[in-house]
Amino acid sequence: MRYIRYNYPTRRSLPVAAFGRGAWNGLESEIDRLFDAALSGTANATTGGRFPVDVYQDTNNVFVRAELPGFDRKAINVEVVDGYLTIEASREGDDEKAMRATKFNRSVCLPEDVTTDGVTAAYVAGILTVTLPKKEEAKPRKIAVAVK
Amino acid sequence: MNQMHSLIPSFCRAPVVSQGHRDEDLGPTAQPTYEIKETDDALGLTVNLPGIAKKDLEITAEADSIRIVGKRTWDRPKDWTVLYRETSDSTYLLELDHDNGVNTEKAHAELSEGVLRLSLPKTEAIKPRRIEVA
Numbered sequence: 001m002r003y004i005r006y007n008y009p010t011r012r013s014l015p016v017a018a019f020g021r022g023a024w025n026g027l028e029s030e031i032d033r034l035f036d037a038a039l040s041g042t043a044n045a046t047t048g049g050r051f052p053v054d055v056y057q058d059t060n061n062v063f064v065r066a067e068l069p070g071f072d073r074k075a076i077n078v079e080v081v082d083g084y085l086t087i088e089a090s091r092e093g094d095d096e097k098a099m100r101a102t103k104f105n106r107s108v109c110l111p112e113d114v115t116t117d118g119v120t121a122a123y124v125a126g127i128l129t130v131t132l133p134k135k136e137e138a139k140p141r142k143i144a145v146a147v148k
Numbered sequence: 149m150n151q152m153h154s155l156i157p158s159f160c161r162a163p164v165v166s167q168g169h170r171d172e173d174l175g176p177t178a179q180p181t182y183e184i185k186e187t188d189d190a191l192g193l194t195v196n197l198p199g200i201a202k203k204d205l206e207i208t209a210e211a212d213s214i215r216i217v218g219k220r221t222w223d224r225p226k227d228w229t230v231l232y233r234e235t236s237d238s239t240y241l242l243e244l245d246h247d248n249g250v251n252t253e254k255a256h257a258e259l260s261e262g263v264l265r266l267s268l269p270k271t272e273a274i275k276p277r278r279i280e281v282a
Contacts, residue, residue, distance in 0.1 A: 006234045008178065052234035058227040067198035067235055069262030111231065126198035126262015127222070 006052040051104050053087075059140055062114050062132045068104065069126035076123060078130055080116045084109055085130060113138030174217065177241035189275055191250060191268040197240055198262040205259060207266070209252035216242040216264070249274040 054065040068076065068089050077088040085108045093101035114132045121130045182195040193214075197205070200218040208215045218240035224230075250268040258265045 008236065053232075054230070054235050055232040056224065056228040057231055058225070058229070062231070063228065065235070067262075069196040069198040071261065123261070125201050126196075 006050050008052070050106055053106060053108055055108065057111070057134075060134055062111055062134060064108055064130040064132070066106065066128045066130075067126065068123075068128050071123075071126075073123050076121075076128060078119070078121050078128075080110070080119060080132070083112070083114075085132070087128065087130070089128075174219075174239045174241060176236075176238040178236055178238040180216075180218070180240045180242055182242060189270055191246075191270065193244070193264075193266040193268065195240075195242060195264040195266070196262065197259070197264050199235075200240065200259070200262060200264075202259055205264070207257055209250075209255060212248050213243060213245045214250075214252075214266075214268075215244075216240070216266075 052067050054063075056063040056065065064085055064087075066087055068087075071089045071091055075090050077086075079086045079088075087104070087106050087108075089102075089104045091102050110132065113134050115135050116132075118133050119130065121128060123129075180195050180197055182193060185192040185194075195216060197216075197218045199220050199222055201221070204219045204221050206217045206219075208217075220237055220239065246268075249271050251271045252268070254269045256267045
């Protein structure tokens with residue numbers, strides 16, 4: 001499997017480090033503010049439209065867990081195509097709620113033993129969990145041996 | 149900005165994960181992403197806290213600062229094995245200073261789908277006032 005790793009935003013990538021203290025902070029936050037002003041309107045500058053995902057498995061299923069805070073269930077799209085799971089989420093900007101228009105998109109390469117039937121997804125507290133059942137032949141099987 | 153950062157040496161910039169040095173009891177902490185919007189009579193703070201339920205969240209308002217602590221309580225079921233991980237288990241910690249111009253008694257917090265919205269009304273003293281010319 002090959003992934004492009006998601007990195008949590010650090011102070012370096014966050015806009016306006018206005019709450020720290022240090023010699024460079026005044027200058028830095030000023031420069032950040034200028035860049036922010038120039039770049040505002042581009043899709044989610046802090047995370048680049050990506051979000052962190054985890055992949056787990058147990059004996060029967062593969063689970064993909066994604067951090068997607070603040071989306072409407074209807075605005076989340078989950079697709080399995082050609083061994084890739086694609087998660088898309090979008091929201092309109094809302095001035096009252098101080099939300100920016102955002103579009104997230106992430107593809108995750110799935111293990112080979114996963115079927116595309118019976119995929120389910122749940123969204124709780126900003127975390128999307130997609131459950132993908134494994135193929136029957138990939139599940140461990142108990143074979144009873146009759147001893148004569 | 150990235151270009152800028154590569155030009156200026158990082159004297160004081162540390163990754164946000166190191167914040168929390170004075171909170172040994174919290175374990176490793178990470179600063180959540182947040183946004184502040186200002187209107188004439190309030191400050192609106194939006195914090196992304198995926199995976200945090202109401203009971204895991206603690207908001208403390210002091211005279212000149214606000215502290216938000218969110219503990220991740222999700223436990224991986226025992227038979228789940230990790231194939232790939234990107235999320236972290238560290239506790240969310242956000243500490244913001246303000247200039248005492250916020251009426252914390254009237255603050256209003258709302259948590260939905262992992263997003264915390266905190267509305268902090270300004271005190272009367274710092275609200276813009278129209279002065280009539282006599």
